[in-house]
Amino acid sequence: MNGSLSGIGFHGQHFDALLADSDPPAFIEVHAENYMGAGGRPHAQLSRLRESMPVSLHGVGLSLGGAKPPDAEHLARLVALHRRYQPASVSEHLAWSTHDGRFFNDLLPVTYDLASLYRVDEHVDQVQAALGQQLLIENPSRYFDLPESEMEEPAFLAALVERTGCGLLLDINNVFVSCVNTGRDPRAYLRALPLHAVREIHLAGHSREIDGAGQPVLIDNHGAPVDDAVWALYRDALALTGPIATLIEWDSDVPAYAVLRSEAVRAQDCLRDARAV
Amino acid sequence: MNAFTRQAAFAGWLRHSPSVPGQAGALPVNGVDASRLAIHRNNFVASLVDAMAEAFPVTQAIVGDAFFRTMARQRVLADPPRSPMIAGYSDGFARFVAEYPAAAAVPFLAPVAQLERLCLQAFHAADATSAAREDYEVLCNEPARLGHTCVRLHPSVRWMRSRYAIHSLWAAHQGLADMSAADLGGIESRRPEAALVARPALDVVVVLLPVGACDFLDALMAGASLETAMNDARAGAHDADPTALFSLLVRYGLAIEFIDNRKEFQ
Numbered sequence: 366m367n368g369s370l371s372g373i374g375f376h377g378q379h380f381d382a383l384l385a386d387s388d389p390p391a392f393i394e395v396h397a398e399n400y401m402g403a404g405g406r407p408h409a410q411l412s413r414l415r416e417s418m419p420v421s422l423h424g425v426g427l428s429l430g431g432a433k434p435p436d437a438e439h440l441a442r443l444v445a446l447h448r449r450y451q452p453a454s455v456s457e458h459l460a461w462s463t464h465d466g467r468f469f470n471d472l473l474p475v476t477y478d479l480a481s482l483y484r485v486d487e488h489v490d491q492v493q494a495a496l497g498q499q500l501l502i503e504n505p506s507r508y509f510d511l512p513e514s515e516m517e518e519p520a521f522l523a524a525l526v527e528r529t530g531c532g533l534l535l536d537i538n539n540v541f542v543s544c545v546n547t548g549r550d551p552r553a554y555l556r557a558l559p560l561h562a563v564r565e566i567h568l569a570g571h572s573r574e575i576d577g578a579g580q581p582v583l584i585d586n587h588g589a590p591v592d593d594a595v596w597a598l599y600r601d602a603l604a605l606t607g608p609i610a611t612l613i614e615w616d617s618d619v620p621a622y623a624v625l626r627s628e629a630v631r632a633q634d635c636l637r638d639a640r641a642v
Numbered sequence: 643m644n645a646f647t648r649q650a651a652f653a654g655w656l657r658h659s660p661s662v663p664g665q666a667g668a669l670p671v672n673g674v675d676a677s678r679l680a681i682h683r684n685n686f687v688a689s690l691v692d693a694m695a696e697a698f699p700v701t702q703a704i705v706g707d708a709f710f711r712t713m714a715r716q717r718v719l720a721d722p723p724r725s726p727m728i729a730g731y732s733d734g735f736a737r738f739v740a741e742y743p744a745a746a747a748v749p750f751l752a753p754v755a756q757l758e759r760l761c762l763q764a765f766h767a768a769d770a771t772s773a774a775r776e777d778y779e780v781l782c783n784e785p786a787r788l789g790h791t792c793v794r795l796h797p798s799v800r801w802m803r804s805r806y807a808i809h810s811l812w813a814a815h816q817g818l819a820d821m822s823a824a825d826l827g828g829i830e831s832r833r834p835e836a837a838l839v840a841r842p843a844l845d846v847v848v849v850l851l852p853v854g855a856c857d858f859l860d861a862l863m864a865g866a867s868l869e870t871a872m873n874d875a876r877a878g879a880h881d882a883d884p885t886a887l888f889s890l891l892v893r894y895g896l897a898i899e900f901i902d903n904r905k906e907f908q
Contacts, residue, residue, distance in 0.1 A: 401727050402766030403797070406844045409769075426726025432646035439726055464653040467722040470693075471685040473652060480645060508681045509674040513643065546678075577677030584681060617692075 369608040369640055371632040372421075373625045374615060380410045382622035384417075390629045392419040392453060394612050398426050400450075401442045411450065419453040421565070421612070422446060423534075426468065429488045429502070430461035430475035444495050454565055456501035456534040457492070459485065459522065472505050477514040477521040482528075489529040501564050502526075503534040506571075506585035507543040518543070519557035532564035535609070537599045538591065542571050542583040551598055560606050568599060568632060569614040588617035591628060596635070603639035611636060656683050657719055690718045690731070697732045697762050700812050701739065701755040703821035705748060713742055732762050750806035750831050757808050757848070760800040760839040764846045767798035772842045772895030781868070781888075781900065788869040793862045793891065794899040798841035801851060801859050809837040809850040842895030854882025855890060867903060 370391030375383070383389060393414060400407050414420065424443060427435045447455060460472035475481050493500050504522060516524075525531060535558070544551040570589030576582040591599075591613070603609070613628040651670040669676055691714040695702050702710040717738045723731040736759040739745055740752035781787050802808070807829055815824040836851040838859075854875030861871035868888070875882040891897050 398726050398728070402729055404767060404769035405765050405798075405841060407766070409844055428726075432644075432649050436725075442727075461649060462726070464649045466724055467653065467657075468724065468726050469653065469656055469686045469722060470689045470726075470728070471682055473649075473682060476645070476648060484645060509671070509678040511671060512673050513648070576675055578675050580675075582678060582681070 369610075369636050371611045371613070371629040371636060372419075373613050373629050374423075375411075375414065376616075376619050377407065377410060378619070379622040379625070380414075383414065386622075386626065389418065390626065392421060392610065392612075394421040394423050394614075396616075397422045397424040397443055397446055397455075400446055415450055420450055421454040421456065422450070422452040424455070424457040425472070426462060427457045427488075427492060428461045428463040428468075429457055429485055429492070430459060430473075430481065431463050431488075432461070432484070433463075434491060435488055436463065440492060440495050443492075447496050447498070454501055454532075454534075455496055455498060456503055456565065458503045458505055459518075459525075460505045474505065474507055474509075474511055476511045477516045477518060479515070482521060482524055485525060486528045489525065489531050493529065493531065499530065499532050499564075501532040501534040503536050503567065504539050504558075505543070506536075506539040506546075508546050508582060508584075510547050517557065519554055519559075523557075523559040526559045526562040531562075533559065533562045534565045534567060535560075535563045535602065535606075536567040536569070537602055538567065538569040538571055538595050538614075539585060541592070541595050541598055542585045545581070545583050552601060555598070555602055555605060563606050563609055566599070566602070566609045566611040567614055568595060568611060568628070569616075571595075586617060587614050590624075591631075596631070599632070600635055600638070603635060608636045608639045652682075655679070656686050657722065686722075687715055687718050690723065690728070691715055693728045694718075694732065694735055697729075698735065698755055698758045699821055700758055700815045701751060703815055703824060704751060704754060704811070704826075705745070706822070709744070713739065713745065716742075729762060729766055732759055735759070750804075750808065750811060753802075753804040753806050753808045754811055756802060756804075757812055757837055757839070760802060760837075761846050761848060764798040764800055764839045764841040767796075767841060770796050770798075770898045772796060773897045773899060775892070777897075777900055778892050787902070788872070789867055790902055790904045791868050792865055792901045792903050793868065793871075793897045794901060795859075795863060796840060796842055796896055796898050798839075798846075799859075799896050800839040801836065801856055802839075803834070803836045803856050805832070805834050807831050807833045807835045809835045809848065812837070812848060813850075838890070838894065838896075840894050840896055847894060849890075849894065851890075852883065852886045854879045855887055858882070858887045858890075 372390045372392035375393040375395050458472050540551050568591045569587045571583045572586045574582050611632045655670040694714040736755040739755040745751045810829045815821045836856045838849040838851050857878040858871045858875040861874040872884040
């Protein structure tokens with residue numbers, strides 16, 4: 366993917382509007398699991414769009430942080446999808462979602478210790494070997510620290526990049542959400558990351574709640590415009606990385622296509638400014 | 643604690659510790675505010691309940707949002723998905739509805755859920771090209787062929803019989819901005835109906851089946867010739883109309899191939 370361009374997370378209801386757009390986004394991203402059925406409209410749409418623009422695959426079900434290796438059948442489905450669409454990138458999360466054969470449909474927190482590092486390392490290797498392509502790993506949203514963690518998340522990601530050769534999908538909203546929720550400085554977090562490995566950036570919305578202790582807590586809900594503080598952090602990140610392909614994610618209460626597109630245009634403006642620096 | 647034990651504790655808490663006060667001691671992670679942990683439980687339950695609401699809109703409209711979400715929540719906690727492909731989770735949901743005690747007062751609910759499940763299966767079924775009109779014309783022009791012609795059905799084709807008016811109930815909810823506004827007053831729910839679900843192109847169609855059609859389709863699926871399948875339909879219901887049954891295939895593009903079974907045995 367061209368690093369200086371912005372894209373949108375694709376939803377089926379936007380198909381006609383996207384095709385009719387005279388100035389379409391530079392790429393689209395889809396959740397891999399939504400395209401693992403045999404046929405029908407999802408594949409018809411994605412095949413048509415793939416003719417016009419790069420597609421990236423974003424997995425939510427491999428459970429790379431799980432105690433057990435990724436499910437072989439699920440990995441095989443991802444590989445089949447990868448062959449069919451030849452995506453510009455494939456990404457997954459630093460999280461677990463499956464335990465003992467049950468899938469929890471959420472990105473659950475991994476303890477950052479050496480045992481986890483070795484385990485996730487093996488799982489990432491396995492996926493990269495199956496795909497024959499570098500996998501991008503996304504930093505998660507965290508709502509609390511796990512007491513048994515022995516290292517900071519950026520150090521864990523840096524070690525993972527070093528060991529597996531994976532790339533990073535830097536989710537700026539997740540950085541902001543995690544840092545606010547756990548009392549860290551998001552700019553210090555960014556500087557501690559292996560920024561040379563960032564291949565893609567995600568921007569999304571979050572909601573603001575109050576927890577049981579009366580403290581504010583941010584929830585990564587992908588259901589709102591990108592927050593101003595996240596835009597500001599995004600500009601700071603671009604100042605460190607240079608222009609990086611950036612995706613607008615909006616997965617719940619999905620708005621009209623034009624709203625998503627305008628968020629992507631705003632990201633495009635930031636990328637242009639970063640290039641000019 | 644190793645990762646398996648840690649994650650087992652977390653997974654167990656996600657499933658078995660729904661907001662019961664006074665259970666703070668059972669948290670899977672020490673020293674973390676329970677309301678923060680509950681964000682994950684909410685993500686787990688609400689995302690799957692939402693997925694079921696999206697997949698079963700008519701079922702939800704019939705019983706109302708609150709009843710539906712309580713039912714779906716119980717299913718999610720009792721039987722979380724076994725695969726990250728949520729579409730497959732809907733198969734089990736229709737069965738859960740059939741066994742959900744509180745839904746027993748609405749006996750047509752599970753059959754309607756089953757119909758919606760078939761729609762979802764058809765939506766994701768493999769693609770195939772329906773047989774051409776000319777293929778049907780050959781059969782119409784030489785009816786003798788019906789005795790030795792079998793049909794390969796489109797992979798999206800499903801059908802079901804019910805003791806309830808499943809098609810009428812389902813159809814009453816279509817084309818409305820708000821399905822909960824559907825008027826079921828004129829529907830005699832205890833009238834048996836059979837429905838066909840198919841997706842010959844990209845749109846799923848749901849059709850009220852005429853008398854004998856399920857027997858006809860069952861026979862075709864089992865590899866019988868068109869003539870045998872028509873005879874089966876008439877054996878089951880003397881007023882089954884072979885022309886109407888054949889027309890179903892043509893109209894909804896249900897056949898992808900006609901196979902001359904004499905050739906197969908040569």
